Amino acid sequence: HFIAMLGYDPGVGVGYDPAATLASLVTGVVSSLAALILLCRVPTALGSVAAGTLLSVGITTMHVVGMQGVQVPGTFVWHPGLAVAAVLLGSALVCAALLMLPHRDDRRDLIPSATLLSGGIALLHFLAMAAAEVVPDPRTGADAGSLPRAVIATGIATIVLAVLGCSALALVADRLRRMNRVLSEQKAALLTSEERLALALEAGSDGLWDCDLATGAVWTTDRWWHMLGYGPGEMPPCSSTWQALIHPDDRSGTMAQLRAHLAGDTPVFEREHRLRCKDGTWRWILTRAKVVGRDADGEATRLVGTDVDIGVRKEAESRIAHMAAHDALTDLPNRTLFRERLRRRLSEIAEGAGACALLCVDLDRFKEVNDGLGHLAGDALLREVALRLRSGLGDRDTAARLGGDEFAVLLASVENAGEAMARAQAVIREIGRPVQLGDQTIEIGASIGLAVSSGDGADQEALFRRADLALYKAKAEGRNVARAFDPAMDLALAERRRLEADLRRAIARDELVLHYQPQVRSAPGQLVGFEALVRWQHPVRGLVPPGAFIPLAEETGLILPLGEWVLRAACREAAQWPRPLKVAVNLSPRQFQKVDLPERVLAILTETGLSPDRLELEVTETVIINDMARAMTVLRRLKSFGIRIAMDDFGTGYSSLATLQAFPFDTIKIDRSFVSELERRPAAAVIVRAVLGLGRSLGMGVVAEGVETEGQLRFLIAEGCEEMQGYLFGKPQPVDQLPALMAGDAALAGEGMETGRRRASG
Numbered sequence: 191h192f193i194a195m196l197g198y199d200p201g202v203g204v205g206y207d208p209a210a211t212l213a214s215l216v217t218g219v220v221s222s223l224a225a226l227i228l229l230c231r232v233p234t235a236l237g238s239v240a241a242g243t244l245l246s247v248g249i250t251t252m253h254v255v256g257m258q259g260v261q262v263p264g265t266f267v268w269h270p271g272l273a274v275a276a277v278l279l280g281s282a283l284v285c286a287a288l289l290m291l292p293h294r295d296d297r298r299d300l301i302p303s304a305t306l307l308s309g310g311i312a313l314l315h316f317l318a319m320a321a322a323e324v325v326p327d328p329r330t331g332a333d334a335g336s337l338p339r340a341v342i343a344t345g346i347a348t349i350v351l352a353v354l355g356c357s358a359l360a361l362v363a364d365r366l367r368r369m370n371r372v373l374s375e376q377k378a379a380l381l382t383s384e385e386r387l388a389l390a391l392e393a394g395s396d397g398l399w400d401c402d403l404a405t406g407a408v409w410t411t412d413r414w415w416h417m418l419g420y421g422p423g424e425m426p427p428c429s430s431t432w433q434a435l436i437h438p439d440d441r442s443g444t445m446a447q448l449r450a451h452l453a454g455d456t457p458v459f460e461r462e463h464r465l466r467c468k469d470g471t472w473r474w475i476l477t478r479a480k481v482v483g484r485d486a487d488g489e490a491t492r493l494v495g496t497d498v499d500i501g502v503r504k505e506a507e508s509r510i511a512h513m514a515a516h517d518a519l520t521d522l523p524n525r526t527l528f529r530e531r532l533r534r535r536l537s538e539i540a541e542g543a544g545a546c547a548l549l550c551v552d553l554d555r556f557k558e559v560n561d562g563l564g565h566l567a568g569d570a571l572l573r574e575v576a577l578r579l580r581s582g583l584g585d586r587d588t589a590a591r592l593g594g595d596e597f598a599v600l601l602a603s604v605e606n607a608g609e610a611m612a613r614a615q616a617v618i619r620e621i622g623r624p625v626q627l628g629d630q631t632i633e634i635g636a637s638i639g640l641a642v643s644s645g646d647g648a649d650q651e652a653l654f655r656r657a658d659l660a661l662y663k664a665k666a667e668g669r670n671v672a673r674a675f676d677p678a679m680d681l682a683l684a685e686r687r688r689l690e691a692d693l694r695r696a697i698a699r700d701e702l703v704l705h706y707q708p709q710v711r712s713a714p715g716q717l718v719g720f721e722a723l724v725r726w727q728h729p730v731r732g733l734v735p736p737g738a739f740i741p742l743a744e745e746t747g748l749i750l751p752l753g754e755w756v757l758r759a760a761c762r763e764a765a766q767w768p769r770p771l772k773v774a775v776n777l778s779p780r781q782f783q784k785v786d787l788p789e790r791v792l793a794i795l796t797e798t799g800l801s802p803d804r805l806e807l808e809v810t811e812t813v814i815i816n817d818m819a820r821a822m823t824v825l826r827r828l829k830s831f832g833i834r835i836a837m838d839d840f841g842t843g844y845s846s847l848a849t850l851q852a853f854p855f856d857t858i859k860i861d862r863s864f865v866s867e868l869e870r871r872p873a874a875a876v877i878v879r880a881v882l883g884l885g886r887s888l889g890m891g892v893v894a895e896g897v898e899t900e901g902q903l904r905f906l907i908a909e910g911c912e913e914m915q916g917y918l919f920g921k922p923q924p925v926d927q928l929p930a931l932m933a934g935d936a937a938l939a940g941e942g943m944e945t946g947r948r949r950a951s952g
Contacts, residue, residue, distance in 0.1 A: 191218065191252060192346050194315050195260075206342050210259025214252050221248015229288060242285030249284070249311055250277050253318050264326040272321030280314025283307070397497040401429055403452070403490050408432070417475075417499050419468035437464035437472055444477075452481060452490045459493075462500065474504040517591040519569055520576035528590035532600055532650045539643060544603050547610035547642045550657040551579075551617065553595035554635035554669045567627050571634070578620045582613075598657075607642045607674050614638045614672035622670070635670035637661060642674070659683055690746055692728065693739050697751050702726055704759050705922035708931065709774070709893065709915040712907055717932060719772035719806070721915060722760035723922045724752070749778045754790065761798040761805065763925045769932050774806040774836065782813045788827040795831075802832035808859065810838050814849050825853055836893070840881060850888060857913075858885050862896025865916070869901045882909050 192215070225245035229237060257266065287306035292299075397414025401407070406429045412422045418435070425431050436444055440463035451459035459479040464472040479495025515527035523531070535546050553575065560568030572595065579589040579597060586602035599617065604610045621636040639661025641653050656675040659682075664673040696702055706720035726734040743749040757775050764773040781787060795802055807828060814821040825835055836857035837849070850858075860881050867874035878894070885892035894906050897916030906914060920931065 191249070191256070191311060191315055192342070193350075194312070194319075195256060195342075205261035205338065207259035207261055210255055211342070214256035214259060217248060217255055218252035221245060221251065224248070225288075229291070235289060238288040238291065239285050242288040243281060245288070246277070246281035246284045246310070246314075249280065249314055250318075253315060257318075257322065262324050264324045267323045267325050269321040269323070272317055276314050276317030276321060279317065280310045283310030283313060286310075399495060399497070401493045401495075403429075403493055406430060414497060417497065418465060418473065424468075432465075435465045437466070440464055448479075451479070452493070454481075454488070454490075459495065462504075465497075473499060474501045476500045517576075520573050520591050522576050522579070522597075523588055523590040525590065525592050528588060528592070528598055528600065529650055531588050532653070535600065535602055536643060536650060536653070545605070545642060547601040547604045547607075547613075547640055548653050548657045549599040549601065549610075549614055549617065549672075550639045550654070550661045551597040551599060551621075552637045552661055552665065553597075553621070554637055556595040556634055559632055559634065563627065563630070563632075567632075570627055571625060571632065574625050575621055578623075579617065582616060582620055604642065607640075610640050610642050611672060611674055614640050618670065618672060637664040637669045638672040639664050640672060640674050656680075686742065689739065690742060690748070692731075693726070693743060693748055693752075696726055696728070697748065697755055700755075701728070702752075702755060702759075703924060704756065704763065705924055706773075706928060707915055707922040708920045709772075709913055710919050711913055712911055717769075717771065718913060719774060720764075720928070721774040721776075721808075722756060722764075724756050725922075744778065744780065747780065749780045750784070753778050753781045754794075757791065758794050758798065761794055761800040764804060765798050765800040767932070768929055770801070770804060771932070772804050772806050772834070773800075774808055776808045776838065777813065779810070779813045782809070782821060782824060787824055788831070791828060791833065792831055803834070806834040806836050806857065808836045808838040811840075811849055814853075818849075818852065822853055850884075850890075854888075855890055857891040857893055859893045859895055862916075865894050865896045865902055865906075866898070868905050869899065875905065878906075879909055882911055886910070 222245060225241040225248065228244060229241040231237070232240065260266075283306050287303045287310060290303040290306065292303070397411055397417050399408050399410040399414055401409075408427045408429055408431075410422075410427055415422045415424065433441070433445070444461050444463045447456075447461050448459055450456050457480075459477070461477050463475060463477065465475050467473050476498040477495060478498070479493050481490040481492065482494050483490070483492030485491050515524060516522060517524050532546075532548065538544075539546060556568065556571065559571055572591070575597070576589070576591065579599060583589055583599070584602065588600040588602070590598050590600075592598050601610060601613060604613070618636050618638060621634065625632045625634070639657045639659065641656035641660060643653050656679070659679040660673045660675040663679060664671050667673065703725050704722050705725050706722055708717055709719045709721060710716065711718045724736060724740075726736075726739055728734050740749075743752050753776075757777075760773050760775050764771075777787075784790070791805075791807070792802075795805065809825070814825075829835055834856040835853075836859055837855045838859050839861045840858045858881065860878055864874045864878050864881075868878060882892050891912055893913040893915065894902075894911050895915055897903055897906065897914045897918045899918065902916075903914070903918060923931070
């Protein structure tokens with residue numbers, strides 16, 4: 191404003207009143223200060239408008255006061271329109287400038303606001319000057335004390351320079367303040383980072399180090415020394431110290447890998463190895479390092495890395511590996527580890543390194559202990575067996591638990607089969623010693639099959655198969671014995687497999703036949719029914735006896751289709767008999783494991799047209815003992831259909847009385863082993879007499895099996911036995927011979943019965 195006043199030239203001499211000019215300056219400074227204070231205190235749009243209005247009033251006042259200080263030979267005449275326009279337009283631009291002024295944390299540019307403010311001041315000044323007109327008046331003019339233009343110009347220049355200097359100093363000071371603030375923030379951040387790093391290093395398991403490869407000097411953190419049990423500086427901090435602490439078994443591989451990294455072959459060096467601690471133990475360490483400096487020739491000059499204690503992880507990995515290869519209950523090697531050791535030993539033997547023996551061990555009577563005393567007792571017994579197996583092993587021998595109560599032993603070095611058998615016998619004696627389980631003493635046994643490999647080219651599968659065959663032989667010979675593999679066992683196994691395949695084809699091709707053994711009633715001597723017995727007419731072997739294929743069918747599961755075939759064929763043929771006699775069919779324990787057995791039986795009766803009251807199903811105590819609750823449910827459902835249920839082989843089990851109490855059988859069949867001894871052993875007669883009395887008391891019929899002599903017949907008639915069957919009345923016969931027997935031979939059987947009764951009464 192004052193610079194612009196210097197440019198005002200009304201065409202006459204101009205002077206300036208010092209007091210008015212100074213008042214004008216003070217007015218401008220005070221109004222600007224007040225506006226800026228208001229703007230800072232109220233940083234809103236309304237505050238900006240108020241501050242702009244205040245600043246505009248101050249500038250207008252400054253202009254008016256300043257014009258009063260201008261001394262010219264005349265008087266000023268104002269044009270109201272231009273004056274008002276100057277004030278309004280100037281105020282508008284000033285308010286707009288302050289509205290656009292960026293506030294704190296606002297990154298908008300200052301140039302637009304400064305431009306508007308400068309334009310507002312200039313517009314107000316020039317329009318106001320245009321509104322003023324000088325009317326000459328010779329009576330007025332500059333006073334003697336007025337300031338000439340040159341003095342005003344000099345003062346203005348001095349003040350402007352002072353303002354610019356202060357502004358420059360303020361900018362420098364502001365820049366320094368900002369730099370100091372940034373430096374302070376960076377210093378604080380650096381201190382915080384260093385503190386965090388120190389805490390992390392102290393709390394972590396990493397030991398940091400920095401190696402000068404040219405000199406071998408190494409800087410390490412204290413944690414690195416503490417990790418190995420040393421104090422900082424207790425050993426020379428150099429690379430040779432680290433090399434000397436590496437485990438001898440790990441040193442060559444570690445150094446070779448490090449040299450490869452230093453040569454630039456690998457991007458980083460990473461190696462798990464062991465370092466010797468101060469107490470002499472070894473600690474697993476993971477070292478990670480990287481070359482961070484190379485010279486002009488590419489040679490590594492600096493290596494920086496960390497060492498991490500991975501002992502806990504290694505221990506966990508070791509435990510996991512142990513669990514994967516060992517039985518959780520006994521801690522013996524499992525099947526996988528055992529087979530791996532056997533494979534390695536057989537590879538050594540193939541190269542001429544001696545002979546080994548494989549023992550397959552199966553515990554005898556373990557199931558009785560497990561079922562009778564519970565699984566906890568069974569587990570304790572298995573652990574004790576494992577300890578005893580381990581105690582008799584050599585350094586290279588291995589005992590393993592294959593599953594359940596099955597164990598295997600690898601005798602890594604034996605001279606011959608005789609030595610292997612002697613050691614197997616020792617195992618049987620060791621396992622056979624009494625075992626104390628709580629307050630009970632338990633005795634079990636072991637059956638062992640052994641096979642020796644002496645470089646005959648047998649692999650582990652063949653050796654296991656041979657030992658299993660020998661074990662099968664041992665169990666068949668009464669258990670608690672050891673048997674060595676004999677080549678004849680291979681022939682027996684091959685024969686057994688051929689017989690199994692033939693039986694499977696026989697069932698599919700309907701090569702089986704039924705023979706029927708008569709059952710007679712003793713009182714009138716009449717025929718009451720037949721027991722269906724399966725026979726196998728082999729196209730090459732001829733008639734195969736039941737004892738040769740029934741056990742095989744039980745073991746292989748073929749008893750299920752075989753049993754269903756027998757039941758269907760017996761019902762179909764019995765439905766065509768000329769007389770409505772009963773037909774008895776045996777059910778195997780495996781058939782009782784089928785939950786839909788009652789529905790299958792009912793479907794067969796419906797299919798064949800046989801009345802349910804003509805079918806008698808014979809079951810053994812084994813069927814019921816295995817799962818009494820389920821067996822009783824199945825038997826009751828069968829009985830509800832009208833089917834008769836007979837207890838077969840009564841007296842040969844140990845829970846017969848409990849079974850009779852649990853289920854009302856229609857018939858009890860005395861086992862042939864008692865009937866055959868009637869004439870030789872008084873005890874057998876007592877047992878048979880007791881069973882007959884038991885049947886009468888319970889209201890159950892009694893059938894005596896295996897009656898073959900007149901003496902047996904007389905005894906049974908005298909004791910009141912109701913029904914009998916055996917070779918004395920007829921051998922099992924094919925179905926085409928039954929009509930004749932029903933028509934005529936029943937009378938002969940009746941005469942024989944009558945003769946037996948007369949002799950018994952005489």
